[in-house]
Amino acid sequence: MSLSTEQSIEKVLDLASQKKVSAEALVIETKKFNASFQDQALNDYEVTSSRSLGIRVVDGSHEGISYTESFSTEDIESTFLEAQANKNFVTSDCDPSFPEAKSIVNNMDFFNPQLSEVPVDLKLEFAKNLETYAKASSDKFHSLPWSAYADIEAKVLLCNTSGTQSSYQTNSCHAYAYPLCVNGDKRGMAFAAESSRNFYDLSAERIAKKSIADSVLKLEDTKPKSGKYSIVLQSKSAQTLLSLLVSHLSLKSIDQNLSALKNKLNEQLFSEKFHLIDDATYAEGMAARPFDAEGTKSSKNTLIEDGILKSYLTSFGYANKYNLKNTGNATRSTKSGINISSTNLLVRPGKLTFNELVDLDSEVLVVDNLKGLSGVNPISGDFSIESEGLLYRQGQFHCAVSNFTLSGNIFETLKNIEELGNDVEPTIKNIYSPSMFVGKMSVAGA
Amino acid sequence: MTVTQNIMENILSAALESGADFAELYLENTYESDISLKSQKISEAISGRNLGAGLRLFYGNESIYTYTNDLTEKGLLEAAQLAAAAKKGTSSTSIKNLSPYKYDSIHKYNALPWDVPKEKKVSYLQQVDKAARDFSNEITQVTARINEVHKQVRIANTEGLLAEETRQYCYVVCSTVAEGNGLREYGMAREGSLASSDYFETLNYKKLGEDAARTSVVNLKANFAPATEMPVVIANGFGGVIFHEACGHGLETTTVASGSSVFSDKLGQKISNDCVTAIDDGTIPNIYGSLSIDDEGYPTQKTTLIEKGILKSFIVDHMGARKTGYKRTGSGRRQNYKFAPASRMRNTYIDKGDSSLEEMISDIDYGLFAKNMGGGSVNPSTGGFNFSLMEANIIRNGRIEEPVKGASLIGTGIDTLSKIVKVGRDLHLVYGHCGSISGLVPTTVGQPAILVSRMTVGGRA
Numbered sequence: 001m002s003l004s005t006e007q008s009i010e011k012v013l014d015l016a017s018q019k020k021v022s023a024e025a026l027v028i029e030t031k032k033f034n035a036s037f038q039d040q041a042l043n044d045y046e047v048t049s050s051r052s053l054g055i056r057v058v059d060g061s062h063e064g065i066s067y068t069e070s071f072s073t074e075d076i077e078s079t080f081l082e083a084q085a086n087k088n089f090v091t092s093d094c095d096p097s098f099p100e101a102k103s104i105v106n107n108m109d110f111f112n113p114q115l116s117e118v119p120v121d122l123k124l125e126f127a128k129n130l131e132t133y134a135k136a137s138s139d140k141f142h143s144l145p146w147s148a149y150a151d152i153e154a155k156v157l158l159c160n161t162s163g164t165q166s167s168y169q170t171n172s173c174h175a176y177a178y179p180l181c182v183n184g185d186k187r188g189m190a191f192a193a194e195s196s197r198n199f200y201d202l203s204a205e206r207i208a209k210k211s212i213a214d215s216v217l218k219l220e221d222t223k224p225k226s227g228k229y230s231i232v233l234q235s236k237s238a239q240t241l242l243s244l245l246v247s248h249l250s251l252k253s254i255d256q257n258l259s260a261l262k263n264k265l266n267e268q269l270f271s272e273k274f275h276l277i278d279d280a281t282y283a284e285g286m287a288a289r290p291f292d293a294e295g296t297k298s299s300k301n302t303l304i305e306d307g308i309l310k311s312y313l314t315s316f317g318y319a320n321k322y323n324l325k326n327t328g329n330a331t332r333s334t335k336s337g338i339n340i341s342s343t344n345l346l347v348r349p350g351k352l353t354f355n356e357l358v359d360l361d362s363e364v365l366v367v368d369n370l371k372g373l374s375g376v377n378p379i380s381g382d383f384s385i386e387s388e389g390l391l392y393r394q395g396q397f398h399c400a401v402s403n404f405t406l407s408g409n410i411f412e413t414l415k416n417i418e419e420l421g422n423d424v425e426p427t428i429k430n431i432y433s434p435s436m437f438v439g440k441m442s443v444a445g446a
Numbered sequence: 447m448t449v450t451q452n453i454m455e456n457i458l459s460a461a462l463e464s465g466a467d468f469a470e471l472y473l474e475n476t477y478e479s480d481i482s483l484k485s486q487k488i489s490e491a492i493s494g495r496n497l498g499a500g501l502r503l504f505y506g507n508e509s510i511y512t513y514t515n516d517l518t519e520k521g522l523l524e525a526a527q528l529a530a531a532a533k534k535g536t537s538s539t540s541i542k543n544l545s546p547y548k549y550d551s552i553h554k555y556n557a558l559p560w561d562v563p564k565e566k567k568v569s570y571l572q573q574v575d576k577a578a579r580d581f582s583n584e585i586t587q588v589t590a591r592i593n594e595v596h597k598q599v600r601i602a603n604t605e606g607l608l609a610e611e612t613r614q615y616c617y618v619v620c621s622t623v624a625e626g627n628g629l630r631e632y633g634m635a636r637e638g639s640l641a642s643s644d645y646f647e648t649l650n651y652k653k654l655g656e657d658a659a660r661t662s663v664v665n666l667k668a669n670f671a672p673a674t675e676m677p678v679v680i681a682n683g684f685g686g687v688i689f690h691e692a693c694g695h696g697l698e699t700t701t702v703a704s705g706s707s708v709f710s711d712k713l714g715q716k717i718s719n720d721c722v723t724a725i726d727d728g729t730i731p732n733i734y735g736s737l738s739i740d741d742e743g744y745p746t747q748k749t750t751l752i753e754k755g756i757l758k759s760f761i762v763d764h765m766g767a768r769k770t771g772y773k774r775t776g777s778g779r780r781q782n783y784k785f786a787p788a789s790r791m792r793n794t795y796i797d798k799g800d801s802s803l804e805e806m807i808s809d810i811d812y813g814l815f816a817k818n819m820g821g822g823s824v825n826p827s828t829g830g831f832n833f834s835l836m837e838a839n840i841i842r843n844g845r846i847e848e849p850v851k852g853a854s855l856i857g858t859g860i861d862t863l864s865k866i867v868k869v870g871r872d873l874h875l876v877y878g879h880c881g882s883i884s885g886l887v888p889t890t891v892g893q894p895a896i897l898v899s900r901m902t903v904g905g906r907a
Contacts, residue, residue, distance in 0.1 A: 002518065038704050042508040045532050046786065050498065050515050067494030069515040079494065086491035089481065089568055093489065120532070145706040145827050180706045180827045187708070187828045226673040227907045256484055257587045257623065260630065337490045372823030375834040375854035375904065379623050379632040382670075384854040384904040386823075386832035403830060405854050405904025407673065442907040444673030444853075 002071045005029065005051065009159045011073065012055055015080045016161045021087075022058040023080070024098060024160035026293070026334050027051065033120075034150040035127040038143065042124075054334030055083040056096075062087040063096040067335045093255055094317035096338075099296050099326070101163030106290035109283055111169040112197040116153060123149055126175065126204050133208030134179045138216050140188075146178035151199075156289075164295040172197050172286045174428050177207050181215040188221065188400075190214030191236075191369070194426045195286055214368070218388065221400035224445040230361035231406070231441045233413075234354075234368040235425035237387075238433040242276075242345060244376055244383065244410045249303060250329075250340040251318040260381055260411060261309060268308050271417035275348035276304040278313060280328060285344030287430040293338060296328040307415075313340050347433040350420025357421050357437050359395030365443065366390045366435075367406055381410040384444075404445035413438050449473055449499070451544055453519045454602045458541050461503055461526040462604060465535030468504035469526075470603040472741065473517070474783040476595060479559050483571040483590045491564065498783040501525050505535040507769050511786040542606030549745065551738045552731045555614050555642035559594040562643035567592045570651055574620045577655025582663045586630075587623040588655070592616075594643060601743035609743035615734065615888055616645045617877060620654050624662035631851070633662030634820075634836065638877035640732050640888070661818060661837050664849050671838060671853035671905030677813035678855060678901045679806045679841065683874040684819045686891035688898075689724055689796050690880070691822040691831040692859040693717075697726075697751055697759075698777075698789040699766025700883055701826040708829040708860055712757050718863040721799045724752040726761055728776055728792035734877035735793040735889040742778035742787050749775045751794075763789035781885025788884040795892035799869025806868050806897040808844040814903055815839045815846050816855065821878075829859035832904075853905040862898060870894035 003011060009025045016023030034046040053076065054067045064087030068079040127149040135141045151173035159165045174195035181188045192211035194202050233241060253259035261269070280289055280298035291297055294316045303311050314322075315330035315338060331341045358364045369388040376383045384407040391398045421435035454471055461469035479493040498515035499522060512529040514521055574590040595615040602608045617638030624631050635657035639645050680688055693709070701707040709717070728737045728746030737746040742764045750758050762770070763778035766789045779790035807815065815838060822833025834854045839846045857865075875892030 002516065042505075042510075042533065044509065044511070044786070046511045046513075047528055047532060048511075048513045048784065050513065050784065052515075054494075065490070065492040065494075067492075069497045070495060070517075075495070082493050085564075086493060089488045089491045089564055091487050093485065143704050143706045143827075145701055145704050189825065189828055223902075226675075256489075256589075258589075335492065335494060337492060371825065371830065372832055374821035374823060375832060377632050377852065379630050382852045384834070384852055386830065386854060386856045386904070402828075403856060403858065403902065405673070405832070405856055405902065407670075407852065407904055407906050442673050442905070444856075444902055444904040444907065446675060446902075 024056040026054040027157045029155040036148040052334040057083040094321040098162040099316040104166040106168040129204035137212035140181040142182040177211040188218030221402040224401040228440045229365040239431040240370040251312040251314040270307040270414045272307040280343035282344040287343040292328040293330040293332040301327045349434040358392040407442040464530030466503035467537035472500040473600040476597040500783040541604045544608040547609040557643040573651035574655040577652040578659040581659035584624040620658040622658040631665040633658040665851040668849040668851040671850035673907040686893035691824040696826040703769035706827040718755040721869040723797040740778045746776035785884040793890035798873040801868040803895045813841040832856040868897035
């Protein structure tokens with residue numbers, strides 16, 4: 001017989017009491033919807049639900065983790081025993097015990113009940129319209145190989161033997177289009193996406209038109225000559241680049257000697273125009289949450305202020321180890337250990353318009369797509385990434401460029417920010433950044 | 447798994463009531479164990495079980511998918527009703543009696559993950575750590591991870607298929623950090639197989655640790671690669687990631703069916719030089735991308751994709767076959783029950799040719815030897831692909847010379863295939879993971895050394 005979520009948590013805490021160990025039960029329940037169309041036929045339709053339980057057993061400095069998707073009494077018992085056995089092998093880098101008990105129940109701040117009520121027919125129509133509008137936007141439209149409307153609803157419950165009994169609900173929806181436009185032998189593709197907690201904030205027409213306009217621009221692309229170019233990282237590319245910074249900001253990475261930012265607190269490492277905040281309370285951000293994976297209440301934290309590294313991302317155990325503030329950035333799924341990561345990352349926008357940014361030099365290469373991140377050295381921060389972009393001369397669009405790499409180093413690039421734009425594009429990465437003029441960088445092309 | 451054949455039939459019958467012309471039930475029970483070492487101690491030991499069912503309905507060329515991990519008959523029926531509510535079809539197809547598909551597996555497993563004590567696995571990780579640290583005092587951090595998966599899948603469909611397979615996967619990966627002269631560099635080495643726990647006893651942990659350490663130490667002293675186009679010799683083994691990205695993904699019916707792949711209209715055409723024969727083979731015993739049946743219950747196959755430069759076959763799953771009319775190749779794969787299957791590569795490699803590595807190198811005045819590769823990605827609709835270099839050297843006047851670092855190699859699929867001008871004899875396959883629409887699946891890439899006459903090397907200008 002399958003136990004309810006509440007019964008399963010109770011069972012874990014009972015077992016911990018019997019075995020005289022500390023334990024934490026994390027249950028995540030999710031419901032997902034996803035639909036896409038090709039040639040006006042339903043290409044993909046998924047409606048799913050799942051529930052999983054993660055058990056973390058702590059005994060002194062030892063910590064073991066196990067998980068299950070079966071909620072029978074027997075399987076929960078065996079999962080608990082497995083976590084208990086796993087702890088015998090592990091000596092944690094920091095005190096793995098739980099923060100002081102706090103019970104936070106928040107079912108409304110990051111959950112829009114109206115989103116759960118949107119009729120399936122409307123969602124399907126939205127997904128179909130992505131293709132309809134894309135097709136109508138240009139005679140160069142060939143197909144829409146990648147697109148979707150999707151929404152997700154999650155309930156997170158975290159309880160431990162220290163008395164924490166917290167839970168929250170969250171939901172969000174997003175849609176994207178990545179159409180293929182063709183002109184003779186030339187192929188152009190560009191991605192556009194939006195996300196929200198309100199279905200009616202999304203616009204299939206806006207997404208489709210944006211993606212098609214950008215795709216058509218790329219039809220006349222050329223391969224740039226290798227050399228140094230003045231670079232603007234367009235908002236989406238800046239977001240991608242910033243995702244590479246997150247692991248270096250983690251105090252766990254610092255502790256494990258995997259970050260280049262070790263012993264750099266309060267140093268001027270970046271451009272004085274660069275200001276970065278992590279804000280788990282930013283309700284418009286899809287990564288908002290009332291508490292982190294250890295139960296610490298969420299907060300807003302300045303990480304980089306005027307280019308000075310002011311704070312790492314921390315968790316309870318690591319913050320204690322280094323006598324730093326706990327920023328509440330512990331994260332984990334039911335199937336992983338405690339890690340430290342960002343929530344909603346926000347870069348303070350500048351004052352220049354995009355047109356002013358591309359007029360900062362006589363020739364400016366706007367990188368609007370960093371494609372795949374396999375060419376990133378996670379330790380040194382060096383990167384060489386296949387890219388696409390737009391070449392501007394004297395502030396005017398000259399041509400699209402593709403099939404080149406952009407090479408540099410994440411820390412040097414952020415140090416070289418000369419100007420920031422005022423243009424923060426919609427994101428589905430939970431990173432909100434304007435475009436950045438970053439000076440000269442290496443481009444490998446023809 | 448406690449889902450009986452009778453329950454499976456009931457679920458499939460319920461699913462067909464919506465007028466679908468086909469229904470498929472995928473049941474999965476997976477145990478996974480993962481142990482990590484960092485800073486010379488065990489930093490994580492995590493294990494657990496994934497248990498769930500995926501249900502897929504076809505209405506002609508349209509597909510509905512749902513999954514649940516409520517495996518009671520009631521839970522599965524609710525999932526079937528949820529899927530069926532999504533669409534009304536006109537088919538009056540009924541379920542055929544389920545008939546177990548019997549086969550002799552060519553893959554042998556001698557032990558179960560829980561048969562081998564974790565203490566033994568911990569000792570393997572400690573050997574890797576010691577080897578890496580002993581290699582050089584410039585090594586300041588070693589991370590090693592040992593992972594095992596025991597996956598049971600059971601697939602039934604309304605055409606009467608009932609097939610099941612148990613698959614076991616093992617891998618060990620080591621990554622290192624070297625520090626010196628104010629620089630920090632990264633290295634990585636890995637081994638993996640479709641195998642049971644006794645596979646771990648066959649590995650050379652000293653070599654694994656040393657290989658990762660060597661990469662990070664070599665790169666510590668290397669200058670950045672140039673930013674230019676030049677001839678590139680790509681080493682055997684994981685060098686095969688070039689074919690995986692440049693061509694393999696573009697042959698999957700996931701993109702071929704919509705006509706958006708650059709290879710969609712190239713079947714039967716010459717797309718590469720005579721020296722290139724490429725194969726996607728799911729039938730090689732006990733290697734990482736192999737199967738007995740795919741995740742649609744279809745027997746997996748050896749598929750010749752390119753023969754002497756001519757495109758011979760695509761990589762075809764069930765829905766891909768419906769949409770294109772091409773015969774299924776046993777390539778319907780998924781990470782787990784949370785993904786609908788899609789056409790995916792298995793063990794994909796360029797077959798051996800008749801050149802030697804020495805010949806290729808000696809013909810080049812100035813070029814690059816790509817010795818050790820990282821991961822890559824591709825957009826199959828434009829053909830643009832990239833993969834990173836972990837270790838490389840400049841070739842000058844026919845000799846391999848100084849090491850260089852920090853570059854990706856990029857190109858477009860059809861253009862790059864036409865520039866493979868020599869293929870070596872030293873075919874070698876290496877395990878890896880491939881991420882795409884149906885999740886992360888175990889694969890193998892491989893090739894002998896090859897010479898690409900011109901590629902963009904994405905170093906520093």
